[in-house]
Amino acid sequence: MSRLLPFIGFMLLVGLFGFGIWWNTQHDPNAIPTPLLNKPAPAFNLPKLYEPAQTVSKADLLGKPYLLNVFASWCIECGVEHPVLTAEGPTLGVQLVGYNYKDAPDDAKGWLAKHGNPYDLLIADEPGHTAIDFGVYGAPESFLIDARGVIRYKHIGPLTPEVVAKELKPAIAAMLKEAP
Amino acid sequence: MGPFLRMLFVALLAVAGAAHAQAIEPMPFANHAQELRFQHLTRQLRCPMCQNETLADSNAPIARDLRNQIFRMMQQGKSDEQIKQYLVARYSDFVLYDPPLSARTWLLWFGPLLILLGGAGVVLVAIRRRNRAGSAAITEVPAGDRPIDNGDDW
Numbered sequence: 001m002s003r004l005l006p007f008i009g010f011m012l013l014v015g016l017f018g019f020g021i022w023w024n025t026q027h028d029p030n031a032i033p034t035p036l037l038n039k040p041a042p043a044f045n046l047p048k049l050y051e052p053a054q055t056v057s058k059a060d061l062l063g064k065p066y067l068l069n070v071f072a073s074w075c076i077e078c079g080v081e082h083p084v085l086t087a088e089g090p091t092l093g094v095q096l097v098g099y100n101y102k103d104a105p106d107d108a109k110g111w112l113a114k115h116g117n118p119y120d121l122l123i124a125d126e127p128g129h130t131a132i133d134f135g136v137y138g139a140p141e142s143f144l145i146d147a148r149g150v151i152r153y154k155h156i157g158p159l160t161p162e163v164v165a166k167e168l169k170p171a172i173a174a175m176l177k178e179a180p
Numbered sequence: 181m182g183p184f185l186r187m188l189f190v191a192l193l194a195v196a197g198a199a200h201a202q203a204i205e206p207m208p209f210a211n212h213a214q215e216l217r218f219q220h221l222t223r224q225l226r227c228p229m230c231q232n233e234t235l236a237d238s239n240a241p242i243a244r245d246l247r248n249q250i251f252r253m254m255q256q257g258k259s260d261e262q263i264k265q266y267l268v269a270r271y272s273d274f275v276l277y278d279p280p281l282s283a284r285t286w287l288l289w290f291g292p293l294l295i296l297l298g299g300a301g302v303v304l305v306a307i308r309r310r311n312r313a314g315s316a317a318i319t320e321v322p323a324g325d326r327p328i329d330n331g332d333d334w
Contacts, residue, residue: 032228032274102241128245135270137228137242 031156034135041068041143041151042133049100049108049122056123058149065152065175066095067168068143069119069159070131072103073111075139081158086118088164094144094172098122101131101139144168146175207251214254221260222247224278228271235275 036042045057069085071078089096098119100108105124112122125131134143144153153171155163209215222236229240235247246267253263267275279285 030231033272035269035272128241129249132245132249132270135272137271 028157032135032137034151034154036135036151037154039151041145041149042130044130044133046099046123046125046130049098049105049124052105052124056121061095061097061145062149063147064095065144065146065172066097066120067092068097068099068134068145070099070101070134070136070139070141070143072101072139073107074103075101077158078140079115081140081160082115082118084159084161084164086116088159088161089118092164092169092172093176095120099131100124100126101136102126102128142168144171144175207247210255217260218251218254221263222250224276225250225264225267226275226277228275231274234277 041058043058045055048054048056071081085096096119098117098121100122103124103126105126108124128136134141138156140158142155142159143151146152152175153168155167159168207215207218209218219236223234225235225246227233227235227238227240227243227246229242230238233240233243235243235250250263253266258266264276273279273285279288281289
């Protein structure tokens with residue numbers, strides 16, 4: 001028995017490290033859990049990207065759920081996410097609101113002209129102050145906000161077909177079931 | 181240290197200083213005490229983007245934005261505690277280099293101590309078992325097999 005002890009210890013370590021590797025394939029170790037989940041989204045009042053004279057506030061968007069997608073033309077992973085948004089956006093059943101983050105408006109417009117515009121509405125946060133209230137620290141990030149203005153789901157990093165199918169769509173379904 | 185080495189050292193120090201200064205753009209602090217307070221505070225906070233850097237050291241755009249926000253809040257007379265709460269409300273405990281003691285973090289705080297105690301327990305048991313085995317072995321050796329000490333020095 002005591003001869004087996006080192007082997008048992010070794011197998012325990014193998015199990016621990018194996019679990020660590022598995023865990024990291026299932027989770028993004030750099031993703032910060034948002035304290036805003038299931039809390040009211042912060043108030044905002046931001047200009048539209050194409051009509052900067054008009055602003056959109058949180059109150060304007062109440063009544064209809066939407067997916068707030070933080071993106072920027074300088075963000076490489078947003079280019080990875082973009083085809084997924086284009087393909088899946090119309091099937092989600094919620095409005096797609098683009099949140100242009102710390103971007104020169106002309107760069108953003110050029111990027112959208114080049115890759116296509118999947119958004120129903122586009123707002124711009126060039127200084128990035130409001131983004132701090134949302135706990136944004138990079139792009140892309142996506143917030144699912146319900147009709148009452150509560151954040152129901154957040155994803156950090158690009159939305160992949162897998163994330164859309166396994167996380168976003170179930171979150172939308174749960175939200176619509178509760179308050180259609 | 182030769183003159184060449186000394187010059188090299190000074191040059192390296194200057195480069196390191198410049199790299200550090202780049203991360204922190206000049207801010208119109210009210211006084212030196214406020215500047216020290218700002219530096220002390222930003223050193224206790226983690227950049228959410230580049231997670232092994234403090235807000236003080238990081239060059240990431242979000243770190244710059246958060247430094248500016250902290251500076252603004254200081255000008256508004258907010259305390260360090262209020263500023264930390266503001267950041268934790270948005271970026272969770274993650275931004276604190278020292279996470280607060282709570283039900284979720286007690287393992288983080290006391291885990292190393294538990295492992296140390298566990299290790300001490302294992303060592304203690306091993307020593308005790310070895311002592312018992314050792315004393316048992318001595319009593320069990322038959323008289324004829326015992327090494328004979330004939331007093332010879334070797």
